[in-house]
Amino acid sequence: xxxxxxxxxxxxxxxxxxxxxxxxxxxxxxxxxxxxxxxxxxxxxxxxxxxxxxxxxxxxxxxxxxxxxxxxxxxxxxxxxxxxxxxxxxxxxxxxxxxxxxxxxxxxxxxxxxxxxxxxxxxxxxxxxxxxxxxxxxxxxxxxxxxxxxxxxxxxxxxxxxxxxxxxxxxxxxxxxxxxxxxxxxxxxxxxxxxxxxxxxxxxxxxxxxxxxxxxxxxxxxxxxxxxxxxxxxxxxxxxxxxxxxxxxxxxxxxxxxxxxxxxxxxxxxxxxxxxxxxxxxxxxxxxxxxxxxxxxxxxxxxxxxxxxxxxxxxxxxxx
Amino acid sequence: xxxxxxxxxxxxxxxxxxxxxxxxxxxxxxxxxxxxxxxxxxxxxxxxxxxxxxxxxxxxxxxxxxxxxxxxxxxxxxxxxxxxxxxxxxxxxxxxxxxxxxxxxxxxxxxxxxxxxxxxxxxxxxxxxxxxxxxxxxxxxxxxxxxxxxxxxxxxxxxxxxxxxxxxxxxxxxxxxxxxxxxxxxxxxxxxxxxxxxxxxxxxxxxxxxxxxxxxxxxxxxxxxxxxxxxxxxxxxxxxxxxxxxxxxxxxxxxxxxxxxxxxxxxxxxxxxxxxxxxxxxxxxxxxxxxxxxxxxxxxxxxxxxxxxxxxxxxxxxxx
Numbered sequence: 001x002x003x004x005x006x007x008x009x010x011x012x013x014x015x016x017x018x019x020x021x022x023x024x025x026x027x028x029x030x031x032x033x034x035x036x037x038x039x040x041x042x043x044x045x046x047x048x049x050x051x052x053x054x055x056x057x058x059x060x061x062x063x064x065x066x067x068x069x070x071x072x073x074x075x076x077x078x079x080x081x082x083x084x085x086x087x088x089x090x091x092x093x094x095x096x097x098x099x100x101x102x103x104x105x106x107x108x109x110x111x112x113x114x115x116x117x118x119x120x121x122x123x124x125x126x127x128x129x130x131x132x133x134x135x136x137x138x139x140x141x142x143x144x145x146x147x148x149x150x151x152x153x154x155x156x157x158x159x160x161x162x163x164x165x166x167x168x169x170x171x172x173x174x175x176x177x178x179x180x181x182x183x184x185x186x187x188x189x190x191x192x193x194x195x196x197x198x199x200x201x202x203x204x205x206x207x208x209x210x211x212x213x214x215x216x217x218x219x220x221x222x223x224x225x226x227x228x229x230x231x232x233x234x235x236x237x238x239x240x241x242x243x244x245x246x247x248x249x250x251x252x253x254x255x256x257x258x259x260x261x262x263x264x265x266x267x268x269x270x271x272x273x274x275x276x277x278x279x280x281x282x283x284x285x286x287x288x289x290x291x292x293x294x295x296x297x298x299x300x301x302x303x304x305x306x307x308x309x310x311x312x313x314x315x316x317x318x319x320x
Numbered sequence: 321x322x323x324x325x326x327x328x329x330x331x332x333x334x335x336x337x338x339x340x341x342x343x344x345x346x347x348x349x350x351x352x353x354x355x356x357x358x359x360x361x362x363x364x365x366x367x368x369x370x371x372x373x374x375x376x377x378x379x380x381x382x383x384x385x386x387x388x389x390x391x392x393x394x395x396x397x398x399x400x401x402x403x404x405x406x407x408x409x410x411x412x413x414x415x416x417x418x419x420x421x422x423x424x425x426x427x428x429x430x431x432x433x434x435x436x437x438x439x440x441x442x443x444x445x446x447x448x449x450x451x452x453x454x455x456x457x458x459x460x461x462x463x464x465x466x467x468x469x470x471x472x473x474x475x476x477x478x479x480x481x482x483x484x485x486x487x488x489x490x491x492x493x494x495x496x497x498x499x500x501x502x503x504x505x506x507x508x509x510x511x512x513x514x515x516x517x518x519x520x521x522x523x524x525x526x527x528x529x530x531x532x533x534x535x536x537x538x539x540x541x542x543x544x545x546x547x548x549x550x551x552x553x554x555x556x557x558x559x560x561x562x563x564x565x566x567x568x569x570x571x572x573x574x575x576x577x578x579x580x581x582x583x584x585x586x587x588x589x590x591x592x593x594x595x596x597x598x599x600x601x602x603x604x605x606x607x608x609x610x611x612x613x614x615x616x617x618x619x620x621x622x623x624x625x626x627x628x629x630x631x632x633x634x635x636x637x638x639x640x
Contacts, residue, residue: 021458021462023462024462024465024466024469026465026468026469027461027462027465078424078425078428081421081424082421082424082425100420101401101402101468102465102468104398104401104402104424105398105402105461105464105465105468107428108398108427108428108431108461109458109461109462111428111431111432112431112454112457112458112461113458115435115450115454116451116454116455116458119447119450119451119454123443123444123446123447124443126443126446126447126450127439127443127446127447130435130439130446130450131436131439134432134435134436134439135436137432138341138429138432138433138436141347141425141428141429141432142341142343142344142347142429144425145344145346145347145422145425146344148346148421148422148425149344149346
């Protein structure tokens with residue numbers, strides 16, 4: 001991401017110099033710890049780049065960009081408790097390093113600090129940004145609840161799945177892009193295109209993640225392959241298979257659950273190929289990339305869109 | 321509280337007709353359940369009455385009043401998880417009736433809905449209300465963390481204790497009163513007096529609660545007496561005793577921990593009387609009542625302050 005290095009450095013600096021109260025340490029050490037864990041900072045980067053499309057400066061876009069990164073990190077702290085996840089970016093999660101109560105409360109405080117960050121803007125901009133972030137935040141909670149609900153559901157439809165990932169992960173990307181337009185007071189139509197651009201990108205990105213988790217190369221993806229298959233996670237691959245498979249293939253799928261992890265992963269991947277699940281999912285993903293690019297093209301701006309296009313390319317060509 | 325019946329009915333109606341999304345039911349059923357559990361609705365009542373002091377109407381003050389009640393209920397849902405509390409108002413808490421994950425997430429969503437409720441106001445009022453609520457919300461989290469930290473501390477000073485209850489419970493009452501002034505765009509000095517009025521009232525109220533928990537009459541207080549003593553809770557009585565007791569009295573206090581619950585309660589109450597703990601705490605409480613009343617007197621308004629004075633009296637004369 002060298003193209004964006006100066007922006008990413010500015011974002012990191014802004015986040016690193018954001019001052020939280022020193023005490024109580026059990027409330028703010030977890031926040032400082034978690035915010036320093038890193039991450040791609042993709043949401044603030046999209047806010048900054050979107051603002052630039054309409055003449056925005058880093059100085060003006062950084063507080064809004066930071067608010068989104070803070071909000072995103074709050075969701076991760078609480079999601080980690082709900083998932084019982086021991087690690088985040090190879091380091092202990094907050095509820096592991098401290099405890100669940102501290103993770104609940106520091107997450108709460110971080111969410112409030114995220115909303116508070118927006119008060120750097122004058123009243124009208126503050127209200128426009130806050131209103132979109134409130135709406136988006138509620139959608140993210142709904143998406144997370146849908147994801148939790150899916151765990152105990154036998155059948156999840158493609159539409160339900162796509163709606164879940166749209167809410168859980170994509171609307172925040174949409175919000176990040178729209179923020180740039182709101183900050184620069186561009187037209188409603190442009191703000192709408194920015195939002196759709198981020199939202200469709202987020203959906204495509206999540207489907208790609210699902211595909212990589214099963215069909216990616218371990219060295220290139222940088223994590224163990226097949227985790228979703230082993231845990232019977234309701235991904236797009238899973239729901240597509242359930243929809244397309246014959247009763248014989250479904251029976252084979254069930255049988256494979258009783259075999260060794262390695263056999264289960266290989267066997268189910270073969271089933272996915274037999275039922276053309278992979279091709280289908282790639283087509284769905286491509287459809288969302290298309291919509292994403294269309295919304296980028298439809299933006300009316302005098303600034304070149306190269307940086308966003310590059311970022312799109314970079315994200316789209318993560319290796320299989 | 322018959323004097324306030326019309327306002328309380330309006331508040332209940334407003335809360336009851338607040339529409340949350342129908343789905344996912346695991347996210348919104350807990351919110352609807354908890355908001356319908358009732359409670360004194362003291363915070364929204366203070367917002368409504370404070371606004372009236374400056375000519376405000378119910379119609380205008382209800383959204384801000386409701387936001388505070390929603391925020392307060394969010395804190396209760398999360399506090400109940402942290403305290404492992406099985407009951408709230410004699411009914412199962414959210415994490416008991418559903419589970420902890422659902423309680424975390426529905427609490428998060430309720431907090432966001434509280435902030436969102438403020439967008440009923442135009443941009444400048446929205447920003448003023450939001451900024452105070454953000455500041456207050458963060459203080460509430462800090463107060464809750466201090467309270468959790470106290471559990472594992474040997475010694476808690478009076479100053480630490482008073483700061484904890486100020487943050488955990490009183491600043492939200494201050495915020496509720498200040499909201500009325502902000503809504504009616506009264507002077508900064510009036511808003512400040514409203515805030516201090518609520519804040520000092522909250523502190524006095526909490527100290528009174530501590531005293532009643534040990535020295536109240538079971539039938540009049542409506543709950544079992546001595547709970548704080550049994551759990552060695554760091555109340556003002558406890559910290560005052562630690563400060564005033566001789567080493568012999570402290571040793572006696574420790575001994576009493578090994579006796580039966582009834583003996584422990586009676587023995588420690590006697591120690592509190594011997595060390596003049598009760599008188600001291602009543603004096604501290606009185607001091608905060610005084611400040612509360614001073615701030616009410618200092619308010620410059622053409623409306624009569626009778627209703628707030630009555631409410632103050634009502635709260636101050638809960639029976640021992």
